[in-house]
Amino acid sequence: MVLAFVLAGASPLEAYLKLGFAQDPDQVLRWGGGPIRYFVGDRDLPGVSGEAFRQAVGRAFASWEAVPTATATFTEVGFTGLSPLSEDGVTTVGFEDVFDFDDRVLAVTSLLTRTGSGEIIEADIAFNAAVAWSTDGQSGFDVEAIALHEIGHLLGLGHSAIGETELRPTGGRRVIASGTAMFPIAFSSGSIEGRRLHADDRAGVSDLYPTPEFQQATGSISGRVQKGGASVVGAHVVAFNMQTETLVGNFSIGSEGRFVVAGLPPGPYLLRVEPLDDADPDSFFQDSDTVDVDFRVGFASQIVTVRAGADAVADLEVVSK
């Protein structure tokens, strides 16, 4: 079994760090079957009672469970006084005092997986108890929004790069906008904007836990990203549905710079490709040394039509900055 951590919260500096998965990159991490049973930590923090925390976490689980094209389901077992990061075979969501990670990290998800199959057998979500939290959006980081992000990791999703940030003069990054719950940098303290799932999140969880209808009703776009004939690794490719105005993204990976954007409803799409420069590449890739960020934002030269149950091929050519 392998224990991996996903650091996915924001911090006073609103930046994340991530250790990444110590897994075979071709291995898909997901639960074997549902419902996923979880306990909730019973601690009270200033401004967040144990009951308010339980309700906020429950709403976040419910948001994921409500995705109609995914089969992931959850059952809350009850309160627990155990530490969320203990390796005990029990999935726990709660506050943690001693945080061994960067103090800017808001929350962390640890996954215990079965070696070989990638099956998740335990996932714990620890909220940094040293951070100011809130469940009413008045002040502090929003428990429900951060729980929504962490539950995405609990389900096996990595970070998405649909978002824009800017560098702070004092260091770190500040998020300007985000189009996915799985963006690695959280909204500001006091914001509840991160409480909803986006098309990118729904496509991701549905790709991991698809209903039969989802596989039949959606298609994908795949291709390569190249720069002067050479493969580009780590390019962020976003498919924009021109009719529903939704964005779903993925990355070019492997020695050939191949990408697949899956879970796309049929329709016309515009493909946008951008360098991974709105967050630390380490937030997305364990081996970020190969990530190429030296190219300009570009678009596919034509509209790409996606058909249900089919893959549309579209290669992208980018140029150096």
Add this chain to the structure above:
Amino acid sequence: MTRGGRSRVVAAVVLGAGLAASAPPAAGQGRLEIGVGVGAISGYQIGGAEATLTANTGSGGGEFTLFSIESELETAIALDLRLGWRLSRIFAVEAGLGYATPNVATQVTGDVEAGSRSFDTALSQWIIDGSVVVHLTALEAVDGRLRPFLVGGLGYLRQLDDGSVLVASGRAAHAGGGVKYALWNPADSWIQRVGVRAELRLLIRNDGFDLEDRRRTSVTGHASVFLAVF
């Protein structure tokens, strides 16, 4: 609205059939008319879309526009094949097959990192339609060689991308008019008339490739040669 329009066309067809029974086509007109032509379909805007993100509350909240697009179906050359059946001296029904390859011109504007871009995508467009043709016999000229007519009907629209993948389908109602000019009326042949035809139509599309699912109007102009037989 759509249902009402369709009902009116059906009524016109019934009316035309009724008149056909009472007024057979005149000798030398030809019951079956075959036409092949070329023309143009005017372009029109097919709408816009915005790729938006959720703005950080600290950035003012609301939406953050990553980029915007505007698309236009450009004017295109169109080929036209028509098969008509003359019901009476005044009325005829027609079936038509139109083909065009309009270009979809898309402008990307306001991209926060890429500025403005434009690119083209070719579509193959087929329209299969049925029409009622009303010949305005009272306005005939040049010894009956020049014959104005009105036309209206409904069609099925099918648009494919350059990989022959269906992009969209829809309906297209049309109304217009034109003239036919007989170049040749052989006296004793199964060929009854050979002539040219010119017409203008207003084309109203529902569905089809459109970013905003709105009804769109365009104009088509056609010139064709026809052959009337039997």
